[in-house]
Amino acid sequence: MDPLLHLPPLREVIADHGLDARKRLGQHFLLDINLTRRIARAAAPLAGGTVIEVGPGPGGLTRALLLEGADRVVAVELDPRAIAALAPLQEAAGGRLTLVEADALSVDLAALGPPPRRIVANLPYNVSTALLVRWLHRADDIADMVLMFQKEVAERLVAVPRTKDYGRLSVLTQHVCSVSRLFDIAPSAFVPPPKVVSTVVRLTPRLRDQRAPDLAPLERLTAAAFGQRRKMLRSSLAGAFADPTAVLGGLGLAATARAEELSVADFTRLAEIDK
CATH class of the missing domain: 3.40.50.150 (Vaccinia Virus protein VP39)
Incomplete structure (x- = not known):
């Protein structure tokens, strides 16, 4: 046994x-x-x-x-x-x-x-x-x-x-x-x-x-976005991009949106820019 x-x-x-x-x-x-x-x-x-x-x-x-x-x-x-x-x-x-x-x-x-x-x-x-x-x-x-x-x-x-x-x-x-x-x-x-x-x-x-070969940019970006989840992305991502409104607009995303409104794919596209 x-x-x-x-x-x-x-x-x-x-x-x-x-x-x-x-x-x-x-x-x-x-x-x-x-x-x-x-x-x-x-x-x-x-x-x-x-x-x-x-x-x-x-x-x-x-x-x-x-x-x-x-x-x-x-x-x-x-x-x-x-x-x-x-x-x-x-x-x-x-x-x-x-x-x-x-x-x-x-x-x-x-x-x-x-x-x-x-x-x-x-x-x-x-x-x-x-x-x-x-x-x-x-x-x-x-x-x-x-x-x-x-x-x-x-x-x-x-x-x-x-x-x-x-x-x-x-x-x-x-x-x-x-x-x-x-x-x-x-x-x-x-x-x-x-x-x-x-x-x-x-x-x-x-x-x-x-998936991204390096997860660090996505980790930084989501920390910024969800760290101030009540704020609009144009404000919460101010430390990640010199002009968040332009970056978000370029991807077809509203600068007035909040983090919880973006999909995983949206965040992935943003992280590609934040490398």
Whole structure:
């Protein structure tokens, strides 16, 4: 029988290693094997290449990824307590699990293993947006991502123009990736329960010729536009262009429009000028 099925329950692992969830690390552990395997199946196919998990904690999703057929899982974990707690799982995985004690915000994805690289993670809430933006800049290194966010963040990822959730993160994410919401997970599924619903999202980087090779101009432009989203673009983009009204007019865009009225394609065209 698979050694993975003989591992102790996750609650026992947490107790044995003093792995209480810490707020400063954004930890909320998902222990239900049915839910973790559902996430793992959503990321299929897992065979071949490298599956990268960030913030495995006691290893609930890690177990699921291995049980669902991942050939190589690289788990990046900042908390040394979790590294110790994951040691028995690493042994049971028979060489298919590598543990990396590091801050995911500073890890080179390409160095973690051969492509195709898939990121599958229940992201720590406190760094989820920063991690995503970092990965958008490195889309060439990623085949796809199945990630869990707070529901309010997920709604921003898929938001369309002229809605309250549409903003900088919407534009950056949708320019780089096709995005789809998969399913929600209730707070009661976690230990400790967060105050919000969580949502699992799939992000697949677009082909290279369908996105900007350098995301920095689009990042600067959306920061300026949405940083003052109540202002008209002729004012909010004054720091980006010497004559915003002329630039916007040249693209057929109204200088009196506000950031939320522009499409992702509109922002992309503006970023081409801002290079």
